[in-house]
Amino acid sequence: MNLDLTPEDIAFRDEVRAFLKDKLTPDLAAAGRLATSVFIEPEYSLPWQRILHRKGWVAPHWPKEYGGTGWDEMQRYIFASECARAGAPGLAPMGLGMVGPCIIGYGTPEQKAYYLPRLLAGEDYWCQGYSEPGSGSDLASLQLKAESDGDDYILNGTKIWTTHAHHANKMFCLVRTDPKTKPQLGITFLLLDMKSPGIKVDPIITLAGEHELNQVFFDNVRVPKSGRLGEENDGWSVAKYLLEFERGGGSSAGLEAVLGRLKTHLFTHGADAGLIRRFGDVSMKLEAIKITEQRVLAELTGGQPPGPAASMLKVQRTELMQAIDTLGIEALGEHAGVHQPDAWLPGANVPVIGPDALVTGMARYLNNRAGSIYGGSNEVQRNIMAKAVLGL
Ligand SMILES: Cc1cc2nc3c(=O)[nH]c(=O)nc-3n(C[C@H](O)[C@H](O)[C@H](O)COP(=O)(O)OP(=O)(O)OC[C@H]3O[C@@H](n4cnc5c(N)ncnc54)[C@H](O)[C@@H]3O)c2cc1C
Numbered sequence: 001m002n003l004d005l006t007p008e009d010i011a012f013r014d015e016v017r018a019f020l021k022d023k024l025t026p027d028l029a030a031a032g033r034l035a036t037s038v039f040i041e042p043e044y045s046l047p048w049q050r051i052l053h054r055k056g057w058v059a060p061h062w063p064k065e066y067g068g069t070g071w072d073e074m075q076r077y078i079f080a081s082e083c084a085r086a087g088a089p090g091l092a093p094m095g096l097g098m099v100g101p102c103i104i105g106y107g108t109p110e111q112k113a114y115y116l117p118r119l120l121a122g123e124d125y126w127c128q129g130y131s132e133p134g135s136g137s138d139l140a141s142l143q144l145k146a147e148s149d150g151d152d153y154i155l156n157g158t159k160i161w162t163t164h165a166h167h168a169n170k171m172f173c174l175v176r177t178d179p180k181t182k183p184q185l186g187i188t189f190l191l192l193d194m195k196s197p198g199i200k201v202d203p204i205i206t207l208a209g210e211h212e213l214n215q216v217f218f219d220n221v222r223v224p225k226s227g228r229l230g231e232e233n234d235g236w237s238v239a240k241y242l243l244e245f246e247r248g249g250g251s252s253a254g255l256e257a258v259l260g261r262l263k264t265h266l267f268t269h270g271a272d273a274g275l276i277r278r279f280g281d282v283s284m285k286l287e288a289i290k291i292t293e294q295r296v297l298a299e300l301t302g303g304q305p306p307g308p309a310a311s312m313l314k315v316q317r318t319e320l321m322q323a324i325d326t327l328g329i330e331a332l333g334e335h336a337g338v339h340q341p342d343a344w345l346p347g348a349n350v351p352v353i354g355p356d357a358l359v360t361g362m363a364r365y366l367n368n369r370a371g372s373i374y375g376g377s378n379e380v381q382r383n384i385m386a387k388a389v390l391g392l
Helices: 007-023 026-033 042-055 073-086 093-106 109-121 235-248 253-269 273-300 309-336 361-372 378-388
Strands: 126-129 145-149 152-160 170-176 187-193 199-205 211-224
Touching: 007 042, 007 073, 026 042, 026 073, 042 109, 073 253, 073 273, 093 109, 093 126, 093 170, 093 187, 093 235, 145 170, 152 170, 152 187, 170 235, 187 211, 187 235, 235 309, 253 273, 253 309, 273 309, 309 361, 309 378
Parallel strands: 126 170
Antiparallel strands: 145 152, 152 211, 170 187, 199 211
16 A cells, blocks of 8 residues: 555645644644543534534545545545644544444434434434443343334333443434344344433443443333334344444544654653663554554445454554553653643643543553453454454
8 A cells, every 4th residue: 555645645634734723722622632531521522523514524434425525545544643633632433433324324314314414513412322231242142121112112221331421412222122032133223312201321430530431221211113223123233333333433543643742751851762662662553553544444435334354453453552551651650640731741731621630641541441341342353353354
């Protein structure tokens, strides 16, 4: 693959840079730079989403007919890199990144007409109701019961680890509609309203002291059947399709930005040879991942899911992310404690924004331990690759 920028690519990059310079306010840029996990508070991600939407740049990976940009893989890569470089806040992955492509793939014309414009405009904020206590890696064992009652399903049970459920007004969710058949065959995929009577959201506070996760309880919650994506009892196909977008979506551009700041720190404050050697090692790994991403991005053109490459990227990115975070706190040494807002930005006078603990290298380190668990653990991804790629 030719990674050199053509004159057209350079012109495009300059256009993106000019746009970012013009539209990315200092507050939004600080929110992006100081983020300590992949999930940015909607207070910052939604205003940025609306700015991108007005420009027509909010969903580069969607097919053009549904609101995508029609960019090629290099343009999408340039856009993601420039946004990360400038510190633009990441957009919530559950909407545009996950359920959007799924609605495009499986939705009825009515569902597409209703949900897709709202997704693009950031009118709905989505959460993902897959995991349950006891059903994570073994997702097909999920138990949240959905009984048919006229035009509705009635839901009883619980979901757990539901990121940003306390912010979301919509959930996409897997429910058990047939308890008697093989586990994978009795699951249905539903789109539901979080304001429905009978839904209760309880917080789970992480090791970093942050509130991202929740447990969601369903007590006789009525969900109209018009919210079903795909056929009844065929939700497993929809669920797997969505997971490929979850694992394969995103990019390492954010890691590049973090690594750039670490480089500044290492070379400004002095570091021993061991740390510099490890910095070289993670930098090379990042280059390898960037090239793989561009190949996978090329396959994603037209809104197609990435297949088993999604598992490979998920493992590579999250392991690299954790290696960079570990190196970061080792380099910071005694300064790596919590409440060190400028620790990752030596010399920068950045205001502390967002919830208290959101601005530290240590919080990043702690939060990103979850990277090898969410979206399906890395052990599970290795099982998928062993089956799908190696035929084991
Ligand atoms: C920060 C965070 C955010 C999350 N957000 C969401 C969300 O928004 N929505 C949602 O639905 N879920 C979410 N999850 C849940 C996530 O998808 C699950 O935690 C994950 O799938 C693992 O399931 P589990 O926690 O039940 O662990 P388990 O499945 O109990 O796994 C425990 C350990 O056993 C290993 N293991 C299990 N099975 C195998 C196997 N077959 N082969 C080898 N090793 C195996 C796992 O790798 C892991 O190390 C989130 C999780 C985290 C940590």
